[in-house]
Amino acid sequence: MTGLGVRTDNLTVTFGDQVALDGLDLRLAPGKIHGLLGRNGSGKSTLAAVLAGFRQPGVGRVLLDGGDLGEAREPYENAVVTSRVCLIRESGDLYDAAPVKNMLGLAASLRPYWDADLAGDLLDRFEIPMRKRVQKLSRGKKSALGVVLGLASRAPLTIFDESYLGMDVPSRQLFYDALLADYAEVPRTIVLSTHLVSEVSPMLEEVVILDRGRLVTQSPVDSLRxxxxxxxxxxxxxxxxxxxxxxxxxxxxxxxxxxxxxxxxxxxxxxxxxxxxxxxxxxxxxxxxxxxxxxxxxxxxx
Amino acid sequence: MVFDDRSPIYLQIADQIKNDIVTGALAEDEQVMSTNQYASFYRINPATAAKGFAQLVDEGVLYKKRGIGMFVSPNARELLRTGRRKAFFSEVVDPMIREARAIGVPLKDVVQHIEKEDK
Known part of the structure; x- marks a missing residue:
């Protein structure tokens, strides 16, 4: 498994008269760690949601290919594609009333490459209790649970959309360490959407900078330095x-x-x-x- | 080591390893960390680390043993020292002379100071 490649053609999403993504033509190479940078409201989260099939493009399209998908397919309303794309948002998209254990069970049933050992190990490291209900976790632990689900899914396209904002500095470093270690073991396409540029940039290979729904620049991060x-x-x-x-x-x-x-x-x-x-x-x-x-x-x- | 945001990280990695070789912290024929070890130790992208190491292989500072890893070339220290010697006067001595002039330190005092070190 090498990870999925991403391609968007003239991707446009509007909310009322507000344009969130404005004719975006983007290619993300498979198997790399990409940074998605932009200010608040630049369209990062909308792009992430479209890639994960949470949202339908207004105009244009998104195609994912490679890995065990083979030919290019659109993620929206396609369970084969969406099971291979894991988007972790800051909210975590968790069921508040469910115990942590059940969230893991759900992920295990949805994710073809789920690694239960990795999930258990990460829960220990982040000190998240298995039996506790999600709503009883602190904001930082909820974020950490999201991160655990994202890493252990080992999805060929994994997107972290500011998922680690609620985490304190030591937890974020735990996340960065776990991400790099697991990426070295199972290379896949990873997108880190963030505005914590200096903290995240050493881990990136490529960056995409969005502004007001448009592509400002895309480049290997080291050549931008x-x-x-x-x-x-x-x-x-x-x-x-x-x-x-x-x-x-x-x-x-x-x-x-x-x-x-x-x-x-x-x-x-x-x-x-x-x-x-x-x-x-x-x-x-x-x-x-x-x-x-x-x-x-x-x-x-x- | 903290990487600077203002120049490519792969060059900073290469410079750091070269420095370790020149000072003797890394010996000739000694094995260096693997790119994945290096990447996780310094929290950087593995491809960036690999690029830094590849640059050193290109320059003849490191050599690869298939399936084992990368090692410091037997002549690496001499190679690097020769390179640095060439730049020594323009990059180290000339700025010192400029600074001495700017703050009014006579060059003969500088020479005297250096001669004391040489004894």
Whole structure:
């Protein structure tokens, strides 16, 4: 089992007059850990729900393929596909009145690759009591239970949609460790939807950044690191140098200006900047994310 | 080790291992961690770790033994030291001279200081 590949064509979802996903064309390669980044309301959760077949696309379509599915199929109203896609949302989608044990039993009956040993081991590590009713668990334990169900399902496409927000830092680290260990053992397609960029990004191979229902950029995460640069110095010199570059943000303090640009600066430009007395510094992933999804950000995929 | 968000992690991994070799923390012909061990130890994506290791194999710093793992090349330390020596004056000495000038430390004082170390 390698995991499912994802493909969306012109995927559009609207709620009344609000556009949640706006003509999204996306490919997620099978067997990788993808980060789905975006601000609140960017369409991350809607995309996750459509991939899992919880929601029907308004316009366009979603196709999943690979693994033991073979040819591409749409997830909506297709039990064969949805049993292989596990979406864990922050709410956990749990039955409050049921004991933890029953939630595991339900997952075991729905999930073809369910691993009961892994589930038991993870419950111990997160210290979740089997006999307790779900509604008696704290918010953090409920989130942890969701995470356990998501990992032990070993679904060929597993999506965690901010599922770990209710968990404290030590529990989140337990989750990250368990995720990486199990992914190494059973590689599959994993999507982590989050805005905790700096915490999650080392675990990712690819990132998808959404903003207002559109794709801002999709890239291997390591090539996004170091793709931004900040250029600081006398305003006129900064302006001259950044002409023709994709400027994401600008800041002025007196006669000094700081511009954040996207793209690899070639050596000539770097030398030109140095001789003009400008300082060039790298921009971190988190800052790049903030600039790329800022409300006043200049349009498009650069 | 905490990875910096501002440059590719695979390069940071490669640099860290090179550093361990130069300082002798990793000996020649010593086995290095597997990419999965490395990934789970540092909480990073296994593909990223694999890319860092692959880079070191390409550069001749590590070599693979099929089915066993990766090892430090017998000449790795010398290879890396030679590379760093080339950059030593431009990357270490020149910035020091600039700083000395900027804060008014006479270069002859710097030379004297270095000569004391050499005795």
């Amino acid at each position: 170091g793709r931004g640069a900040s250029i600081v110095g006398p305003a006129a010199a900064v302006d001259e140098l950044t002409t023709g570059l994709a400027v994401l943000a600008e800041q002025r303090l007196g006669g000094t200006k700081s511009s954040t640009v996207l793209g690899d600066l070639d050596e000539t430009l770097v030398r030109q900047a140095r001789s003009a007395g400008l300082e060039i510094g790298p921009v971190g992933l988190q800052d790049l994310f903030v600039h790329l999804t800022a409300t006043n950000s200049k349009e498009g995929d650069r």
